[in-house]
Amino acid sequence: MLAKNLKRSLLAVNIGLIMSAGFTGAAFAAEETKVQEDLEVIEVRGIRRSLEAAVNTKRFANAVVDSISAEDIGKFPDKNIAESLQRVAGVSINRGFAGEGAEVSIRGVDPTLTQVQLNGQFVASTSWFSQGSNKRSFNMDLLPSEMIAGLEVYKSPVASLDEGGVGGTVVMRTRKPLELDALTIYASVEANTNSLSDDNGFGATVLGSWKNDDETFGIMAMGSMLEQIGRGRKSENYWEESWSASGIAGFDQDRERTALDLTLQYAPTDALDFTLHYLRTELDAFNTNQNFLTIGANGETMTNTSGRAALNGLPLVGTVNDASWLAQDTNTRNAVMTSNVIDLQGSYQGDTYKISGALGKTWADGGNGGNANGLWGQPVSAATGITVDVNMDLNDSMIMVPNGVDLRDASWQALQGHSLARTELEDEEVYAQLDLDLYVDWGAITEFEAGIKIRSHEFSNSAYGATVDATKLNVTNIGDFSDGYLTDFGNVVTGGTPTSYVKIDGQAYWNALNNATTAWDFQEGNWGSVKEDVLALYAQGNFSGDNYRGNFGVRYVQTDTEGLAYNGNLTGKDTFKGDYSDWLPSFNAALDLSEDVILRMSAAKVMTRAGYSQLTPGYKGLPQTVPESGRLQATRGNPAIEPFRATQMDIGLEWYYNESSLVSFALFNKDIASFISTKTISENLTNVPVPGQYEVSVPDQGRGGQIEGAEFQYQTNFDNGFGMLFNYTYVDATGETNSGDTIRLPGSSRNAYNLTGYYENEMFTARAAYTSRDEFFAEGTALGNGNDSFSDQQFLDASVTWHATAHLDVSLEGVNLTNEITNQYYGGGLNTLRVVTDNGSRYAVKVAYRF
Numbered sequence: 001m002l003a004k005n006l007k008r009s010l011l012a013v014n015i016g017l018i019m020s021a022g023f024t025g026a027a028f029a030a031e032e033t034k035v036q037e038d039l040e041v042i043e044v045r046g047i048r049r050s051l052e053a054a055v056n057t058k059r060f061a062n063a064v065v066d067s068i069s070a071e072d073i074g075k076f077p078d079k080n081i082a083e084s085l086q087r088v089a090g091v092s093i094n095r096g097f098a099g100e101g102a103e104v105s106i107r108g109v110d111p112t113l114t115q116v117q118l119n120g121q122f123v124a125s126t127s128w129f130s131q132g133s134n135k136r137s138f139n140m141d142l143l144p145s146e147m148i149a150g151l152e153v154y155k156s157p158v159a160s161l162d163e164g165g166v167g168g169t170v171v172m173r174t175r176k177p178l179e180l181d182a183l184t185i186y187a188s189v190e191a192n193t194n195s196l197s198d199d200n201g202f203g204a205t206v207l208g209s210w211k212n213d214d215e216t217f218g219i220m221a222m223g224s225m226l227e228q229i230g231r232g233r234k235s236e237n238y239w240e241e242s243w244s245a246s247g248i249a250g251f252d253q254d255r256e257r258t259a260l261d262l263t264l265q266y267a268p269t270d271a272l273d274f275t276l277h278y279l280r281t282e283l284d285a286f287n288t289n290q291n292f293l294t295i296g297a298n299g300e301t302m303t304n305t306s307g308r309a310a311l312n313g314l315p316l317v318g319t320v321n322d323a324s325w326l327a328q329d330t331n332t333r334n335a336v337m338t339s340n341v342i343d344l345q346g347s348y349q350g351d352t353y354k355i356s357g358a359l360g361k362t363w364a365d366g367g368n369g370g371n372a373n374g375l376w377g378q379p380v381s382a383a384t385g386i387t388v389d390v391n392m393d394l395n396d397s398m399i400m401v402p403n404g405v406d407l408r409d410a411s412w413q414a415l416q417g418h419s420l421a422r423t424e425l426e427d428e429e430v431y432a433q434l435d436l437d438l439y440v441d442w443g444a445i446t447e448f449e450a451g452i453k454i455r456s457h458e459f460s461n462s463a464y465g466a467t468v469d470a471t472k473l474n475v476t477n478i479g480d481f482s483d484g485y486l487t488d489f490g491n492v493v494t495g496g497t498p499t500s501y502v503k504i505d506g507q508a509y510w511n512a513l514n515n516a517t518t519a520w521d522f523q524e525g526n527w528g529s530v531k532e533d534v535l536a537l538y539a540q541g542n543f544s545g546d547n548y549r550g551n552f553g554v555r556y557v558q559t560d561t562e563g564l565a566y567n568g569n570l571t572g573k574d575t576f577k578g579d580y581s582d583w584l585p586s587f588n589a590a591l592d593l594s595e596d597v598i599l600r601m602s603a604a605k606v607m608t609r610a611g612y613s614q615l616t617p618g619y620k621g622l623p624q625t626v627p628e629s630g631r632l633q634a635t636r637g638n639p640a641i642e643p644f645r646a647t648q649m650d651i652g653l654e655w656y657y658n659e660s661s662l663v664s665f666a667l668f669n670k671d672i673a674s675f676i677s678t679k680t681i682s683e684n685l686t687n688v689p690v691p692g693q694y695e696v697s698v699p700d701q702g703r704g705g706q707i708e709g710a711e712f713q714y715q716t717n718f719d720n721g722f723g724m725l726f727n728y729t730y731v732d733a734t735g736e737t738n739s740g741d742t743i744r745l746p747g748s749s750r751n752a753y754n755l756t757g758y759y760e761n762e763m764f765t766a767r768a769a770y771t772s773r774d775e776f777f778a779e780g781t782a783l784g785n786g787n788d789s790f791s792d793q794q795f796l797d798a799s800v801t802w803h804a805t806a807h808l809d810v811s812l813e814g815v816n817l818t819n820e821i822t823n824q825y826y827g828g829g830l831n832t833l834r835v836v837t838d839n840g841s842r843y844a845v846k847v848a849y850r851f
Contacts, residue, residue: 047760047767048717051725052660055715057152062542062551063588064156064602064650064666066090070149079813079844081140081148083797085170087754088153089664089713089727092773094747096141097129097287098230098253099816099839103137106155107668108707108731108748109167111778112137113608113644116170117162119277121343121358122455126366126425128285128335135611136164142281142339144224144259146188146205149175155668156602156650157586159540159553160435160449166608166644166670167747176275177209177218178265184209184220188848194229195819196488196840199254201227216268222261229254233838235398235492236291239390240310240829243631244297246392246400247329248493248501250486253287271349278342285335286369288506290486292407292498294380294388294400296324301382307393311829316393319403320380326388326402327377328413328478332506337366354437361430367423370466372510376413376478378405391495392832396823399495407501410479418473419625420466420513422520427612429457447542449553455534459612463526465624465689472516478502481509491821492836524566525688528618530639531562532609550589557582559609563639565618570687576617578640582607600666601651608644610676614699615639624689632690635697642701645673652711660723661716672705675735677743678787705735705745721761728753746787749773768798777827788824788834795820807850815842 050069057067066088082101086093094111096102103111116123116138125138154161154169161169186207193200203226211218232251239246259281267273297320299309305318343360380386385404392398405412433453440448475481483505490499540553563576586604593599613620616637623632652666679700684693709731717723733748752773759766772794777787796818801811819841826834 047758047765048660048723051715051717051723053150055656055660055662058662059598059654059656062549062590063154063158064600064652066153066155068151079145080815081143081145081151081172083815084145085140085151085153086771087725087756087769089754090155090711090729091153092747092749092752092776094778095822095839096139097232097251098228098255099232099837099842100141100228100230102139102141104140104170105747106153106165106168107670107711107729108709108733108745109670110745110747111167112611113166113747114168114170115162115165115608116140116172118143118172118279118341119174119343119345120162120171121341121360121431122162122362122429123339123341124362124364124427124429125339126337126364126427128287128333128337128366128368135613136609142257142283142337143172144205144222144226144257144281146186146207146224147174147222147259147261147279149173156588156648157584157604157606158551158588159538159555159584159586160451162453163536163555163557163582163584163606164608166606166646166672174261174263174277175209175220176263176265177211177220178215178267180209180211180218180220182211182213183851185851186848188846190226190844190846192228192842192844194231194840194842196231196233196838197229197252199229201229201254203227211265216266218265220261220263220265222259224257224259224261226257227254228257229842230287231488231840233489233492233840235400235489235497235836237392237398237826237832237834239297239314239316239392240312240826240832241631242312243295243627244299244312244314244323245293245295246390246398247291247293248400248489248497249289249291250489250503251287251289252506253285255286256284258282272347274344274346276342276344280338280340282336282338285337286333286507287335288330288332288504290501290504291329292327292501293329294320294323294326294390295329297380297390298322304389308830310832316830316832317391318389320388320390321382323380323388325375325377325416326380326386326405327375327416328501328504330372330374330376330478330504330506330509332372332504332510334369334510335367336369337364339364352439355435356437357432357434359432361428363426363428365424365426367425368421370420370422370510370514372506372513373417373419373421374415374478374504374509375417376415378412378414394494394833396821396833397492397494397836398833399493399497401496402498407498408485410477410482410502413478413502415473415475415477418468418470418513420468420517421624422464422466424462424464425460427459429455431455444543444545445541446544449538449540449542451538453534453536455532455536457532457534458529459616460529461527461613461616461618461620463523463620463622464520465523466513466517467519467521468513468516469518470516473512475512478504481505481512483508488838488840491819491838523622523624523689524570525619525622528563528565528616528620528637530564530612530615530617530637532615533560534558547592548589550587552587553585555584555586557584557607559643561615561639563615563617563637565616565636574617576639580642582643582645596656598654598656599652600654601649603647603649605645605647607646610637610641610643610699613637614641614676619685619688619696622685622688622690626690632685632692632694633697634685634694638699641676641699642674644675646707647671647673662713664711664713666711668707668709668711670707672707672735672745675702675705675745676700677702677735703736703740705733707731707733707745707748722757722759724758725756726754744777746777749776749792763803765801765803766799768796770794770796787827789827789831791823791825793820793822794818809846809848809850811846811848813844813846817841
């Protein structure tokens, strides 16, 4: 009922404003000219000035927009761009394996439905996790924060903005040399660590910008290198799944990111401007995951059982007397990902028009770089004295106590199996666009915009299996690769569960398997590619008057997809095609109720295409040998899957009671006509390396859903150097699957809020930020398919900067200072605890020089 009333109210207000805009006799002024005159020019140099700039952007925007501005080069609010975005009202983030911010959710919508652009264009990227999928969302950890001048979060679309963000669109902007001083130099060095590690990471960034005396040509170059210490300590419960397992897992990833950014700008006249931008970023994501597992527990022979049993009949509490293994499952990946962008943009400003265009290419490659797997241990058997006491029915921890062996003793942890498999991902997009702005005097309409954009995209995934000569390994047990002990599990296990065990030198083991490899076999069944061609046309009218402004328009997009995969006999490739088109109208209006109060509203149709892995028809994850669990699993996509589609409406009230202060409240609604979820089907696969009955995860077309919510925002700074920001978002998001089941949509928390306080004077700057969100569904990091339910999460971050001189800053930053432990729960069955994760607290110290 609330949804219907909210939709009717929003629709009525929007229709009323359209009618009043079209039929009132108010005097009209040129919108762009008026907005630019009203827009205060702010020199952004401190936190307060940065927040003033953000308020200024929001106030005079012709859509629902929030923004973040860097105070100066190297002064983005957080080292991680996604972690800065979570301070924006309505924005939450998902965190990666090492606890860093990775993906952005806007107003309760799945992060895969958030469009992220760099200077208005898509950036190709891939992933490193062997079982991960390639999405359209962008991992912001690939970009140095020093590179970003600012960003805008579009919560309502405009016709001239690329389609693709059902949740919203994040546009990151880089600097241009003609916007900087004639000779600008920035250099920094830093060090960072994690509370779960004794290691340190180091980094350095150098930026130089120059322009000639006439300010017609400039060049800017930046180089950056950063080592980051990532850690994860987990307890993992797969008791409800068919392979009946549980484990104590340690994830270590010492990443090294290098980036090169080069911008050339040429403006021979005030009217003509060209900008050429090149970016290359590389992330060496070498990592080792160790999991001490009880695998294949036999529930019929368990003793001392009590309480509930999983749907597969396995008691959740008791002593395991018979199981396939008590063993370490180790996986080391030599993963490297690269992303590249080359972009040429130009514009010509006439007296009554502006012509602009862009031509570019973005490409990326990645994959796991070779996953070296080893299984180290012995079978569980009461006859040999090896048993395991378990409790998989606790709410926030897990008990797994081995009897008869010591996990810190390498001698019994014999090598029981090994494999080496490599995945390769490639992603590429070529684009061209042309835009025309006409400054007109058509009553209330002061500007007419039109444009065309063509994009051609191709994504592919490949897999290779290694033939390893076991005689060359000469391995007896894990002690041959011992690297001390893996520790710090005290926050994720309880009841006498071991908190340390033998640590493997992942690099040494990876080298040993590769040195023993005699051949690499291309796996036809795991290969697939998808090509996507998009044509977009738009027309948009901008209007303004004495106390109102806004825009209306429509964007038409035609999408053609073609997927390729090997046929069932693996003798040739089959082609799968799909196509669809969308008309996407949009409307935005801002009505000045008084000098400081704005009523803002919008309505639009939006869409997001399926992720590239969801479109790729080939299978992914087909095993080369029978898994120890006996469980046969794979995924595949569908090029004909329809996109996410929704109709959205917003209405909000904003009060700007001084130049840096804001109180706002907004209601929003998204009526989802179709969405994509995941389901598991059973398929009998015969022409594959391991024939059998497979659990295959495939895209599923949902019938629709509803997202409605409210958003509150408060921002102010006091006269004594202190200031604060607070925002709160309420979201109710549900969907209906194709089978008629009602589900909570992934990515949405019912309640989320952010509170930031800061102090600033000429000598010091200090900031503390607290974020909180309720439970939500998201893609799990566990081996099972589907979404997990994540418990509520709270994070506290802080930073302090000493302005030693006018040019030199020394800063200290802490992330997750309260060491939040996160829980995720099985999405079905008994909803037992699936994973408990401790990522530790992160600390960084940085010295920066600007001239």
